[in-house]
Amino acid sequence: MNPLGEKYLRKDFLPFLFCPGCGDGMIVQSFLQAVEDLGCRENLAMTAGIGCSAWIAVYIHADVLKVLHGRAIPAAIGLKATQPSRTVVTFTGDGDCLAIGGNHLLHAARRNIDMTVVVVNNQLYAMTGGQVAPSTKVGSKTQTTPYGNVEKPLDGCKVAAAAGATLVSRWSTAHPRQLIRAFKNALTHKGFAFVEVMSQCPVQTGRYLLGSGSPQFNFQWLKDNCVAVKDTSQRDEVEAQGKIPLGDFLQVEKPEFMEEVRRMNERVKEAKAKGGER
């Protein structure tokens, strides 16, 4: 077994439930490499929702709370709130995070809570058999858009940034070095970090959206259709070509929620001790 797997996987839970050719195993590896490099395993508290990508967290031998569809972010907030020193990471998918859990994403980003949200984007609902998601391109035929999708997709990175996330990156499973670096940035960032990973799903995305269930084809598709960019103008250009821009889009320092709460508590307690603020 890969030494990272030997050290970090919950071996009694193997084999993975991921289909052959799935990108989730690659994300497990990239994430574990980041954890190994940072040495942050004991502090790790993970949450996950429902969907293939949610299982990424379960195979990692660390504390994990896998909850309901879309609810991984509030569960993470509960864990962070009870012990702010935790390194809280949420594994979620495009449907889990942007559809059913969209409201929670907005408000956690707005609060700039110190946590990392990893969104695995395979452009549709895969676990349920290939239905349209908020990330699916216009025109795509899925099990629930048999005549082609008429809805515009949502860009999770832009939504997170607009809502107040202080770190936003998007990479793909075909960019492991950049992905590991993005994970490390996110895990050490003080604030709400949003890392989207474009990932191949040969079984659903490949067969229904891209025309081939071959893992090689799907991986090559990511290489051909994801373009790393350096700045915003390039990003628009890449999007105009119908391709997916990748990059470290945003990293800024802003007051973090739990820090602000701690300061407020201290201020209030001090005032209370002096007989002031009730």
Add this chain to the structure above:
Amino acid sequence: MGNEACAEAALLAGCRFFAGYPITPATEILEVMSRRLPLVDGLCLQMEDEIAAVVAMVGASWGGAKSMTATSGPGFCLMQEGIGLAVAVEAPCVIVNVQRGGPASGQSTSTAQGDFYQARYGSNGDYSIIVLCPSTAQEMFDHTVKAFNLSERFRVPVIILSDEVVGHIREKVCIPDADQLAFAPRKAPTVPPEEFVPFKPDADGVPFMPAFNTGYRIPVISQAKSLSGNRGNAREADENIRRIVAKIEDHLDEFADVQVYGDPKAETAFVTFGSVCRAARSAVDMGREQGLALRSVEVKTVWPFPDTLVRKALAGAKRIVVMEMNLGMLQREVERVIRQPKIKIELFSKIGGIYPQPQEFLRFLEEKR
């Protein structure tokens, strides 16, 4: 105020995380907690909705804190998936439902008792849950302490099914010193991490619970699970579900509470829960003055329904009238428990938001005779 008494009790019981969303008539609990929790190094969060509130509470519970939320009907609907989650991941927590009129938005400022069955059966699948029904501000306090203790004891969400009258009533509450109260501790693992089996139950059916980041590296999933915490096969899922039901139902004697007010041998008995107990007590007193012997059977722990205690409290009664502010929910349970061909379980039902007067109870006895 009942809602304030509830918040005081939670703080005293050691609650250090509260997540809520404003909703009439439960908002005061969130308001008090937001004022008080910072003073004891706790955290009160007003979330984006009740779904987030209940799930954050489950996260905080696994994070190691005693946790709570409070809501009313429409919010209680949203919380149902999270209540099922708390049941499945066996997270101790307390959920207060200060009932108002329903369905949907119903009557936001008026009292009702229509969530009787929702409190028990609102989430999907087979499960068991504990539901306590206070009828005074003092009981809002006492039941909240009890709710935290039972939730820790059985690793189950405990629901305090209050209503607008009890939540908003202003009356005397005695708050004992903390050292006069007993608080159930969380059942911590007794073996080191390498020997620990995450969902292996103790003899009483309740597994041990390590908090996150204490070295146990525990997998907690919302699926029906094996003892190791992985998705269970058919046999493991069967055992898992039967266990989380049995750990509550097998220990009903530990916490079931049914009280009798008035003449315990009276031939005419009321059966009540929640705020209606108050009007029933007055009716019993008024009856006594008129030479009419009455007893009022007050069901304090409505779920799991205390069949044996209710049967005992109603022994010898010739006429049984269930008094409630819904269209006959408690009545159905009493009908299930009391199966005597000669006794019809009668119903005095008041809905629409006006709290019943004791005179109405006595009039009912007269007119329906």
